[in-house]
Amino acid sequence: MSERKAKRVSESRTVMTEMVMPNDTNPMGNLMGGNLLRWMDIVSGICSGKHCEAHVVTASVDHVSFQKPIMVGDVVTLEASVTRAFRTSVEVYVEVFANNIKGGDARRCNHAYYTFVGLDDDHEPIPVPPVLALTEIEQQRYDSAPRRREVRLILSGRMKPEQSTEIRSFFDDMPRHQ
Secondary structure (H helix, E strand, O other): OOOOOOEEHHHOOEEEEEEOOHHHEOOOOEEOHHHHHHHHHHHHHHHHHHHHOOEEEEEEEOOOOOOOOOEOOOEEEEEEEEEEEOOOEEEEEEEEEEEOOOOOOOEEEEEEEEEEEEEOOOOOEOOOOOEEOOOHHHHHHHHHHHHHHHHHHHHOOOOOHHHOOOOHHHHHOOOOOO
């Protein structure tokens, strides 16, 4: 397949809104983490599919911590943007915000980076379009994506620390165990 034309981050930015219903919560009335992760996967999957103009599958999710509780009745807004494209994968940044139904008590609750692989009709990985970062924050996320990618590959066992190029100095400074 020939080189794909770069796409602006704004072309695939995706916003999704959900209301937390009683069946989404635990006995304390907090949104269950698994439900939030599902919503995050959906919004970032839509975003990456729009960028790749193809079906996509989730390849990884970076560390997610639940920073602020989301309660029954809250309105949850999830915002997803592609940060960088690699050969057959894209990294997507997703942020989660919550507020009450009247728009009050607005808060940022968490964020994460998802990685998706673009697939053809035979479910084989395909080259994905490059990302064109235009704003300062888009450029910062674009520039730092190779480091995050190497950390993911090292933690998954798909790359040895000494094979890294972006984060090697971090591992070189660590004490060696004999």
